[in-house]
Amino acid sequence: MSNAFVPVPALLEDIVTETPTIKTFVLRPERPLPFKAGQFVQLELPGLGEAPFTPSSDPREPERIEITILKTGLVTNALHELEPGAILGLRGPFGKGYPVQKLAGHDVLVVGGGVGLAPLRALLYHLYAEPDAYGRVSIRYGARSPEELCFQRQHEEWVAREAVDFTPTIDRPAAGWKGHVGLVTTLLDDLDMDLERTYAVSCGPEVMLKFVTWKLLDLGFAPERIYLSMNRNMSCGMGICGRCNIGTHYLCKDGPDLCYADIKDIPYALG
């Protein structure tokens, strides 16, 4: 019997500094780890602990996995101290990933906050790889300040793409910033999209998810058209430790992206 608690060793090949608090870790697992956009892994720093992350890299490259990580506590602080050459552990992939079958043939509104753009980048790679299968892609991305915007080296390429529009925003005015200022929800005010043919997919801090959801509902989005990354404190990743349940859903195996229609009647599902 294979033991799902045992990780696959992975070589930390490279580390890319994205922002003062976010780094991307490039990992080469001992054997390829095929994953779908939105599926997540448990990344282990041997002897210290593991934490769940959704790879931010192209799902078509299972032999080289990028994970983009915000420094926020025990495991992530220690990861940020690492140098290339370290050996880490990977378990997974877990979860269902983004509902790409549902998205097919539709326009996609991607709403990200902070490091929440990391999982969404895997989705963007997937959408870009098959432009004919999807309609327009609109990305609305918010961060606290200009230097906290993740994946800056790619923004230009995204803006240049046909059928993709990308608008970043920062919370407060900053010297040298000519773009939009305000919370990410303010970027949804002048949404020029056909709601009939659009799905919204969002990932970010819990408060942001709540306000984004309310905004989308106000704009006329049906609850069935809203998908949220519910990043609860999960441990096993495979629907057996019980920690991440919301009603009948286990976020790890049924998510981590859940349809708002499935959780809207559960008190405090969104915090």
Next chain:
Amino acid sequence: MKYVDRGGLAFFLKGLAQDYDVYAPRQVGDELVLERVDPDEAQPEVAWNEHRLAESYKPFFFQTGKVVSRWTAEGPQGAAPTRPRALLGVKACDLKALQIVDKVFRDHTFQEPAWCAARESNLIIAGDCTGSADSCFCTLLDDVPWPKSGYDLSVAPSDGGWLVDVGSQKGEAHVAAHPTLFREAPAHAVQARDAARAELKARLEALNARYRTRDPLELSVSKNLKTRIWAKLAATCVQCNACNLVCPTCHCFLLHDVKTPDGSARLSMWDSCFHSGYARMAGGGTPRLQLTERFKNHYFHKFVSFPRNWGVTACTGCGRCIDACMGRIDKRDCLYRLETEWLPSEVLGEIH
């Protein structure tokens, strides 16, 4: 159906110690506790329990602090299985609990390796209940106080000896190995056992009659999704987690990694949904910050979500949580009040 006399059963159990670590209920002071039977003991004393013990058999399958994997110079690897155990005094509710957790830990896309290994290797010798604790309420869950499935052998006292039911091939092999000990059961002994069963069931039903709800429990609980009754029910809860720990069906765990002299090890620790940080999210939010929400979640998980996901209620009516609660919260009473004190007017406004 087989029959074995008292001396024969004792002899059989002594023989089991060759292949298994035998754990049996034994009298220690005022308490009946599960103890390992020393294989060298001349006459192993088993205090056959009338009803379920204070502790459950969960730790024999799902142990807190168990090493589930290691990472040494040889690379990451799974943990070695434990020695097979023979478990005595297992009651109907204990068997049901194992079958409930099987749904999650075994009959699932992913398996909990230690659970699955222990389910394979442990021998279960169950027994009829011959009495009940004040907190027993299996009959409210439409179960009966005698083993129906999930055992290797099951014993019931009758006619001065023991009736033995065989429930698995493993059990069959043990009985077949001792043709002189186990005889065909006389019909009158079976009749006497069945009469005792019916009598105990009736007694349990009478004991719990005042808690019987009209609606199925799933409905009694689920219609209270947005009512305020939970604050009343949880008023004396001190969040000690005792109810989770004693419960034979609670199975939440948290993986915890530690450094070891030869590398690192991953431990599986029992967890509790009563912890305020249990449902915390990335970014620091905690959706069930209030105790009443966590209390409600405990009931919803056992009586609503679990049956919807797995087709069975995650409670056996063993009543251990009732005995363990220092706030004197009685699960039966809560379930009854959820039905009888439900007021449509209490429904809170839509929470966004």
